[in-house]
Amino acid sequence: MTEFILPALGHLIDPWNIVLMIAGLTGGIIVGALPGLTATMGVALMVPATFAMNATSGLIMLGAIYIGAIYGGSNSACLICTPGTPSSVATTFDGWPMCQQGRADVGLYTSLISSAFGGIVGTVVLLFLAAPLARFALRFGGPENFWLCLFGLSTIAVMSTDNMVKGLLSGAFGILIATIGIDPNAGVPRFTFGYYPLVQGIEVIPAMIGLFSFSQVLYLVGSHKPFIASYNPTKGAFTKVARDLVGTCKVLLMRSSIIGALVGMLPGAGGEIASIIAYNESKRWDKNPEKYGTGSIEGLASSESANNAVIGGSLIPMLTLGIPGSAVAAIILGALLAKGIQPGFKVFTNTGDLAYTFIMSQFAVCLLMLPVGYLLAKVMAKLLSIRLTFVAIGIVMLSVVGSYAIRNNMLDVWIVLIFGVIGYFATRVGLDTGSMALGIILGPMIEENLGKCFHLSKALDGSILDVFLSSNIAITLIVLTLLSFLTPFMLNKRKKQQEAELHAAECAHEAHKESDHA
Amino acid sequence: MRLNVPMRPTRRATMHKGITDVSAGVFIAVTALLFLSQSTDLEGVSAILPHMLIIFMLIGSVYLIALGIVRLFKNSDATEEAEPVALNRIWIIGIGSIVYILLIPILGFYVTSGCFLFIMATILLNGSKNKKKAAALNLIFAVVLCVVVWGGFNVLLSVPTPAGILF
Numbered sequence: 233m234t235e236f237i238l239p240a241l242g243h244l245i246d247p248w249n250i251v252l253m254i255a256g257l258t259g260g261i262i263v264g265a266l267p268g269l270t271a272t273m274g275v276a277l278m279v280p281a282t283f284a285m286n287a288t289s290g291l292i293m294l295g296a297i298y299i300g301a302i303y304g305g306s307n308s309a310c311l312i313c314t315p316g317t318p319s320s321v322a323t324t325f326d327g328w329p330m331c332q333q334g335r336a337d338v339g340l341y342t343s344l345i346s347s348a349f350g351g352i353v354g355t356v357v358l359l360f361l362a363a364p365l366a367r368f369a370l371r372f373g374g375p376e377n378f379w380l381c382l383f384g385l386s387t388i389a390v391m392s393t394d395n396m397v398k399g400l401l402s403g404a405f406g407i408l409i410a411t412i413g414i415d416p417n418a419g420v421p422r423f424t425f426g427y428y429p430l431v432q433g434i435e436v437i438p439a440m441i442g443l444f445s446f447s448q449v450l451y452l453v454g455s456h457k458p459f460i461a462s463y464n465p466t467k468g469a470f471t472k473v474a475r476d477l478v479g480t481c482k483v484l485l486m487r488s489s490i491i492g493a494l495v496g497m498l499p500g501a502g503g504e505i506a507s508i509i510a511y512n513e514s515k516r517w518d519k520n521p522e523k524y525g526t527g528s529i530e531g532l533a534s535s536e537s538a539n540n541a542v543i544g545g546s547l548i549p550m551l552t553l554g555i556p557g558s559a560v561a562a563i564i565l566g567a568l569l570a571k572g573i574q575p576g577f578k579v580f581t582n583t584g585d586l587a588y589t590f591i592m593s594q595f596a597v598c599l600l601m602l603p604v605g606y607l608l609a610k611v612m613a614k615l616l617s618i619r620l621t622f623v624a625i626g627i628v629m630l631s632v633v634g635s636y637a638i639r640n641n642m643l644d645v646w647i648v649l650i651f652g653v654i655g656y657f658a659t660r661v662g663l664d665t666g667s668m669a670l671g672i673i674l675g676p677m678i679e680e681n682l683g684k685c686f687h688l689s690k691a692l693d694g695s696i697l698d699v700f701l702s703s704n705i706a707i708t709l710i711v712l713t714l715l716s717f718l719t720p721f722m723l724n725k726r727k728k729q730q731e732a733e734l735h736a737a738e739c740a741h742e743a744h745k746e747s748d749h750a
Numbered sequence: 751m752r753l754n755v756p757m758r759p760t761r762r763a764t765m766h767k768g769i770t771d772v773s774a775g776v777f778i779a780v781t782a783l784l785f786l787s788q789s790t791d792l793e794g795v796s797a798i799l800p801h802m803l804i805i806f807m808l809i810g811s812v813y814l815i816a817l818g819i820v821r822l823f824k825n826s827d828a829t830e831e832a833e834p835v836a837l838n839r840i841w842i843i844g845i846g847s848i849v850y851i852l853l854i855p856i857l858g859f860y861v862t863s864g865c866f867l868f869i870m871a872t873i874l875l876n877g878s879k880n881k882k883k884a885a886a887l888n889l890i891f892a893v894v895l896c897v898v899v900w901g902g903f904n905v906l907l908s909v910p911t912p913a914g915i916l917f
Binding site for chain 2: 263397398400401404405407408411415417418420422423424425446449450453454455456619621622624625626628629630632633636637640642645646649653656657658660661662663678679682683686687
């Protein structure tokens, strides 16, 4: 490995590669910040451009776009409560409240530093642990993936401690919506309501644009505010955020980044699941979990570090086994194949120069993200000084472009509108749009893996319970899921105990004062 | 003539918890029943998850509706804090968006978008004293956003936009 590191560093200081990294990063952040344009789309759009470059430069640029787009999603999540990419859903939970409190700069800088940190941890994992982790990821089958998704879904319980019934029903609504279209196991069309185009199913991105973006337009237009949120830039905010993250969030950042890297290497499980699980775990382990969802720096840091750590994780099975861990990794795999490079573990020996340059470029891009992201965050924050009506109707237009671009289909534009109305109504009556989004994202994976478990149980002539309990990984995930669902009850119990103790102490104090007085 | 839609509250700033619970329950129940009506032909593995979800949602919605009714009768003061809402503005943007999406395949994306942006900005923005200046500002906003989207999406990124008879 060491013989490839120095030449790789040599490639990185090539001015042309530095330009490509900055251009890819900037383009990626902008694409990621626009609702509807995903990291997958950004990378796919730039693949043809890499054909004119050598393999090293092409890969460096694709990697930079990937990293930039995943981070970029947090900008719109914080500023207009619209996750730019599905990975940023959990970022809205604390990023948007921060913006509403006039701390948009704190939110943007927290996501920037956390994303850079997560990206670096993911790359370290990719560099040193690629081989053993790739072998571990291969042990994930139907039951393991099913329980992993349920573990992700258990976040609903933690998210909606005030009204868990409404949270769970919102999640169930989302999963039910995800069943529209062709059944992933039997290939049967379902729930088309006589409208044939629905056979294609409900695409996640338009549904999310509707739930978060269009519903937000209705909320903003109906509010009495002249601007989205007041923005009071704090002097030295970046330094303060960096100090806070290093001082109080280092364990949280490391834990979330490791979760991100581990989830990222599982095929099919991407940043959306990783960020949700990391958010859930941070809230569960925090001494003051009630601050999550109210604009807490910890919530934002855990979501953003996890979704950027996914990048390194998703490249592990792609580079070592030739199995892409995410849609973007699949596109990068295609670009590698187009260059005549055969992925697999030999990529580190036969084309070690290229492989290690690519990995080292991920480090460089994560570091470059700090200055580039800092400058772009300053520009993006200006959005808050534009009149709310202009922003709201502008979002409607961008929502149309973003949703149409997914499948070139007007159905997706209507989905935005319908889900926008559903999202607005749901918020008014206390249902949780975050849980709905989780259900829509995780629904297809849950159903596909549940189907696999049923087929497996039939093939083995056993019950589905035997399949669920067939491996230690699955059992561990079942225990974690149960613990996660029980956490809100335990937290409530602890809170009540503390309140009772406080009340008893106050009563004792009062009694003592009265006796003294007497 | 310039239409100004004032941002005055048209709905009370609070909502009874019982009403929100009943509304949420009815919404979930209606959705579950709609899907139930479509799931009668399903069998085997295709029906497992949908049926599980529908049953869960129906039970949950009955619980929510019952809880809401109990709250309405037992605790008539239980209200949830809600921001005042200018319903007239929500209806305008909602209906405007429906008309906008309906017209896109007919007129073309950019022509419809330009008109939508200008008309919505004119209707929704509170009136300023200088109406000509405000109209010019709205027009500049509509044209600039259309040009930016066209340049960024169509030219630079080659992202397709909905096509129509006009541009």
